[in-house]
Amino acid sequence: xxxxxxxxxxxxxxxxxxxxxxxxxxxxxxxxxxxxxxxxxxxxxxxxxxxxxxxxxxxxxxxxxxxxxxxxxxxxxxxxxxxxxxxxxxxxxxxxxxxxxxxxxxxxxxxxxxxxxxxx
Amino acid sequence: xxxxxxxxxxxxxxxxxxxxxxxxxxxxxxxxxxxxxxxxxxxxxxxxxxxxxxxxxxxxxxxxxxxxxxxxxxxxxxxxxxxxxxxxxxxxxxxxxxxxxxxxxxxxxx
Numbered sequence: 001x002x003x004x005x006x007x008x009x010x011x012x013x014x015x016x017x018x019x020x021x022x023x024x025x026x027x028x029x030x031x032x033x034x035x036x037x038x039x040x041x042x043x044x045x046x047x048x049x050x051x052x053x054x055x056x057x058x059x060x061x062x063x064x065x066x067x068x069x070x071x072x073x074x075x076x077x078x079x080x081x082x083x084x085x086x087x088x089x090x091x092x093x094x095x096x097x098x099x100x101x102x103x104x105x106x107x108x109x110x111x112x113x114x115x116x117x118x119x120x
Numbered sequence: 121x122x123x124x125x126x127x128x129x130x131x132x133x134x135x136x137x138x139x140x141x142x143x144x145x146x147x148x149x150x151x152x153x154x155x156x157x158x159x160x161x162x163x164x165x166x167x168x169x170x171x172x173x174x175x176x177x178x179x180x181x182x183x184x185x186x187x188x189x190x191x192x193x194x195x196x197x198x199x200x201x202x203x204x205x206x207x208x209x210x211x212x213x214x215x216x217x218x219x220x221x222x223x224x225x226x227x228x229x230x
Contacts, residue, residue, distance in 0.1 A: 035219065045157075045165065045210050047219030059217045062121075095164055104153050105214040106171075110164040 002026040002109045004096045009114030016086050016118070022079040022096030022111055030074035033057075033099035035107060036081050038092035038116075046092075049081065050099065064090075086118045122146060122215035124222035131228040136201050140225045142211030143193040150187050154194040155212045158205075159224075165210065169196060203229050 008020040020036070036048040049060045049070040058070055069082040079096055093113040100108030123145040132138040142154065154172050157165035167176050169185035172194065182199045194213075198205055206229045211222040 037219070037221075044208075044224040045159075045212075045221040047221060050217065050219070057217065061218065101153070101170075105212075105217075105219045106153065106155050106167075107157070107165070107212070107219070108167060108170070108176075110166070112164055 002098070004098065004109060004111035006094065006096050006111045006114040009094065009116045011117045011119065012086055013120050014087060014118055017082070017084045018086065018116060020081040020083065020094055020096075020114060020116070024077045024079065024096075024098075027098070027109075029072075029077040030054075034072060034079045035097045035099055035105075036070060036079075037095045037097050037107065037110075038090075039095070039113075040089070040092040043092075048094070050105075051079070083116070086116075088118050090116060091118045092116060122213075122220055124211050124213060124220055126209075126211060126222040126225045128223070129226040129228065131230055132201055134201050134203060134229055137197060137199040138201060138227065140196045140198075140209055140211075140227070141193050142195070142222045143191065144213070148189065149192045149194055149213065150189045152213045152215075154185065154187065156183075156185055156194075156196045157210045157212060159208045159210065161207075168209075198227075201229050205229055 003025045005023045035050045051070045067085045071080045095113045096111040097107040098109040125143045156169040159165040173185040210224045
């Protein structure tokens with residue numbers, strides 16, 4: 001059974017940093033592109049970042065470019081998101097999602113999410 | 121930037137059929153696959169349609185997807201509505217290597 005479990009969310013002040021983790025199990029993690037998708041309270045889904053299976057390709061939404069860094073450790077079946085210079089508008093539930101598409105983007109498995117709150 | 125536009129909300133009665141649209145801002149929506157996700161309150165999204173019109177195992181055939189190139193839009197149709205279908209629905213495609221979501225549609229079954 002595919003499982004994605006996020007952790008690391010919490011309350012942080014504007015300008016602060018936070019590192020999210022996603023532990024994957026039930027599939028060959030090293031074979032899949034992985035993503036972070038977020039959802040602000042009461043709002044829609046927003047794709048944040050993706051990283052290819054071998055880390056050769058990394059992409060970011062314009063809203064987080066230069067502030068967030070995605071990474072992965074295939075030996076530990078883990079995905080990470082380092083978030084710096086956090087702003088109030090980064091407040092959201094952050095989901096880890098597997099890209100199950102073959103040559104296209106499709107989020108076939110999602111974690112339960114971890115809440116990040118940016119507030120003074 | 122490529123955008124997907126959905127109606128904010130739709131409502132229909134149990135047993136009826138509802139269609140949710142998803143319109144692409146530019147280019148041809150038919151060029152890239154469209155997925156549809158259902159999200160119930162407090163839960164993560166789950167896929168109800170992928171590759172424009174394919175249903176994952178476990179999704180009832182009351183759910184169907186289609187593409188209309190003439191209007192540059194995708195549609196999710198749910199027939200035989202049940203109260204359990206009440207949820208938010210999001211379309212999703214991609215632009216270059218970026219995922220793109222529609223703004224979501226709240227379906228009310230009343």
